[in-house]
Amino acid sequence: MDPHITRELSKLDPAIPFRASPSHLHHTWARTFYWRPELFIQPESVAELQKVVTLARRCRRRLVTVGSAHSPSDLTCTSAWLLNLDNFRRILSLSRDTGLVTVEAGIRLYDLGIELEQHGLTLPNLGSIDEQSVAGVIATGTHGSSLRYGLLSQSVRTLSIMLANGQVVRCSAESNVELFRAALVSLGAIGIITEMTLQAVPAFKIAWQQSMQSLPQVLDKWETGLWSEAEFVRVWWLPYWKRAIVWRADKTELPLRAPPKSFYGGRIGNFVYHNLLYVANYIPRILPWVEWFIFGMQYGFRPGKHLTSAIEPGRTGLLMDCLYSQFVNEWAIPLEKGPEAITRLSAWLNGDVATARIPFSSKGLWVHSPIEVRVSDTSKTDTPRPYLDPTNPTGPTLFLNATLYRPHLRDPPCTDRYYQAFEWLMRELGGRPHWAKNFSAKTGYEEIRRMYGPDLDEWVRVRNEADLDGMFVGEWHRRNLLPAPSLSGDDEKEDAGRAFPLGEREKARQKFRDQRGAGDGVEVIGDKAWLNEVSTASDGGDGPLGRGRKESDEKGNIHVDVSQFGPPSPPTTAASEESFDHLAHGEASVMLERDNVA
Numbered sequence: 371m372d373p374h375i376t377r378e379l380s381k382l383d384p385a386i387p388f389r390a391s392p393s394h395l396h397h398t399w400a401r402t403f404y405w406r407p408e409l410f411i412q413p414e415s416v417a418e419l420q421k422v423v424t425l426a427r428r429c430r431r432r433l434v435t436v437g438s439a440h441s442p443s444d445l446t447c448t449s450a451w452l453l454n455l456d457n458f459r460r461i462l463s464l465s466r467d468t469g470l471v472t473v474e475a476g477i478r479l480y481d482l483g484i485e486l487e488q489h490g491l492t493l494p495n496l497g498s499i500d501e502q503s504v505a506g507v508i509a510t511g512t513h514g515s516s517l518r519y520g521l522l523s524q525s526v527r528t529l530s531i532m533l534a535n536g537q538v539v540r541c542s543a544e545s546n547v548e549l550f551r552a553a554l555v556s557l558g559a560i561g562i563i564t565e566m567t568l569q570a571v572p573a574f575k576i577a578w579q580q581s582m583q584s585l586p587q588v589l590d591k592w593e594t595g596l597w598s599e600a601e602f603v604r605v606w607w608l609p610y611w612k613r614a615i616v617w618r619a620d621k622t623e624l625p626l627r628a629p630p631k632s633f634y635g636g637r638i639g640n641f642v643y644h645n646l647l648y649v650a651n652y653i654p655r656i657l658p659w660v661e662w663f664i665f666g667m668q669y670g671f672r673p674g675k676h677l678t679s680a681i682e683p684g685r686t687g688l689l690m691d692c693l694y695s696q697f698v699n700e701w702a703i704p705l706e707k708g709p710e711a712i713t714r715l716s717a718w719l720n721g722d723v724a725t726a727r728i729p730f731s732s733k734g735l736w737v738h739s740p741i742e743v744r745v746s747d748t749s750k751t752d753t754p755r756p757y758l759d760p761t762n763p764t765g766p767t768l769f770l771n772a773t774l775y776r777p778h779l780r781d782p783p784c785t786d787r788y789y790q791a792f793e794w795l796m797r798e799l800g801g802r803p804h805w806a807k808n809f810s811a812k813t814g815y816e817e818i819r820r821m822y823g824p825d826l827d828e829w830v831r832v833r834n835e836a837d838l839d840g841m842f843v844g845e846w847h848r849r850n851l852l853p854a855p856s857l858s859g860d861d862e863k864e865d866a867g868r869a870f871p872l873g874e875r876e877k878a879r880q881k882f883r884d885q886r887g888a889g890d891g892v893e894v895i896g897d898k899a900w901l902n903e904v905s906t907a908s909d910g911g912d913g914p915l916g917r918g919r920k921e922s923d924e925k926g927n928i929h930v931d932v933s934q935f936g937p938p939s940p941p942t943t944a945a946s947e948e949s950f951d952h953l954a955h956g957e958a959s960v961m962l963e964r965d966n967v968a
């Protein structure tokens with residue numbers, strides 16, 4: 371371990387463990403991104419978490435919290451310290467009567483689901499999987515598919531979040547509402563969510579059924595019951611075959627009935643599909659045939675003929691098999707734009723330029739199935755709206771998810787052009803990207819600002835007040851959410867675009883090869899700015915800002931004085947307490963360690 375860390379660690383209470391390992395390699399579930407944090411830390415208590423935050427501040431390190439790394443983007447990549455709460459996952463209280471359950475934030479959805487089930491409870495809505503941590507699900511605006519629900523974060527009643535000064539602040543619809551709205555979709559940039567209270571509902575079973583229909587049939591029913599005839603509905607669109615699988619489910623009291631075996635759920639089908647996708651990476655024009663063959667084997671070759679159904683607990687029945695590593699590019703648009711979106715994208719993929727009206731060529735481009743079509747409705751909920759909620763605030767939302775598999779971890783050849791055209795159409799139809807997914811790096815702050823307007827400004831303001839030095843800021847946040855630093859003398863701009871002495875910049879990317887030398891994953895390498903800062907701190911040399919004088923105080927905190935470079939500089943750690951004071955005034959906020967407020 372870096373001697374500076376060891377030195378600072380020795381100044382903190384040795385009775386509180388610091389469970390950190392060096393030489394750690396992390397990757398997203400899809401193995402799209404890899405990174406090597408300086409330390410991988412798995413705390414087991416609030417006191418341990420606080421120790422990490424104190425140490426990170428003193429050692430000038432960025433902190434990234436990662437859940438199950440199911441976000442397929444570079445959102446959680448870091449060369450600094452990676453924090454994981456897999457061992458901070460207890461159920462703290464649970465009431466059968468009210469359905470309220472309070473959990474530590476690292477708990478995975480499947481563990482929570484099993485525990486709730488033992489008490490006759492369940493979560494009201496789920497996405498395609500339940501591997502994620504509850505905090506991760508909330509932080510990215512994860513959704514399921516039902517017009518009767520909004521985002522999964524709709525169930526959150528109270529959140530506790532540890533800010534950059536080590537203070538835990540509780541927020542809810544009743545107290546610290548601005549922090550609550552920012553922290554609900556926080557993208558890890560506000561602080562470390564430590565606890566949350568969720569509203570569970572009585573456990574239920576669902577009776578689901580699915581069948582293949584022609585695309586025109588599906589579009590005809592768009593406004594006449596497709597989405598409202600059942601409580602949960604999702605559609606898988608097969609763009610070349612011009613068909614769609616419609617899956618629908620309602621609650622039931624009938625006895626459980628296991629689902630039938632599926633073709634690609636079995637060993638042979640799974641192997642065949644995976645390898646056909648792999649071959650298609652080299653001969654992409656076979657993809658329409660692959661779509662026909664695989665989905666015909668899975669759901670039958672004639673529309674409407676083959677109906678599959680089952681009765682399962684909601685906890686497992688709402689999930690699905692997500693198969694292989696994949697890129698996912700998912701956007702939220704108003705539901706009423708759905709038929710236009712699908713008709714134009716379908717035309718583009720099938721070479722009908724006039725109907726598509728998309729200014730990119732689709733010549734020689736072939737894509738994977740299915741394109742996922744899902745819905746939610748956040749317009750009717752009475753809980754505070756997250757500032758960064760991508761859904762339609764005034765009516766139902768359609769989520770279109772352009773999935774591209776990465777067979778044997780190899781990227782398909784069409785990715786850039788497909789996503790360029792797809793995103794262009796989504797923007798034209800008033801869309802906003804799902805935060806966790808693989809939207810283009812070109813989207814960037816300016817465009818996101820146009821999409822979110824003052825809601826983004828508010829999120830940035832709350833974020834900056836809670837984390838003055840940018841302990842939770844990385845390249846992904848700068849790219850998408852934070853205005854570029856401005857030294858124009860305009861105070862507001864200066865404040866919003868602060869330089870973030872602890873924030874991490876990306877330095878390089880390189881191809882990552884697994885042990886067999888295969889795979890197209892990318893390794894992301896951060897700037898390790900602290901090396902520069904710590905080695906020069908004592909002689910007043912240049913730090914991560916590339917300018918200014920630094921001083922260490924008696925507690926080892928380093929203060930960067932940039933005041934000679936234009937307008938008043940953002941205060942560093944020493945001033946933090948004042949600035950988030952108003953956030954910390956909630957009735958239930960807890961001061962856990964005075965020591966770490968310098």
Ligand SMILES: Cc1cc2nc3c(=O)[nH]c(=O)nc-3n(C[C@H](O)[C@H](O)[C@H](O)COP(=O)(O)OP(=O)(O)OC[C@H]3O[C@@H](n4cnc5c(N)ncnc54)[C@H](O)[C@@H]3O)c2cc1C
Nearest residue numbers: 437438439440441497498503506509512513557558563806
């Ligand atoms: C196969 C698959 C299926 C999926 N299905 C769906 C779906 O149906 N619907 C949908 O909307 N999305 C879906 N997703 C996306 C997924 O739900 C999100 O990416 C989710 O964020 C993953 O949770 P996680 O625990 O892995 O979080 P991570 O990916 O590890 O982290 C996500 C964000 O949460 C932050 N975070 C994590 N823990 C904390 C904490 N304690 N405090 C503060 N910040 C924290 C991280 O810093 C990061 O910003 C799917 C992804 C995959 C790979």
Ligand SMILES: O=C1O[C@H](CO)C(O)=C1O
Nearest residue numbers: 498692696698742771773
């Ligand atoms: O990100 C996601 O992956 C699956 C599709 O395979 C899904 O439903 C998401 O959302």
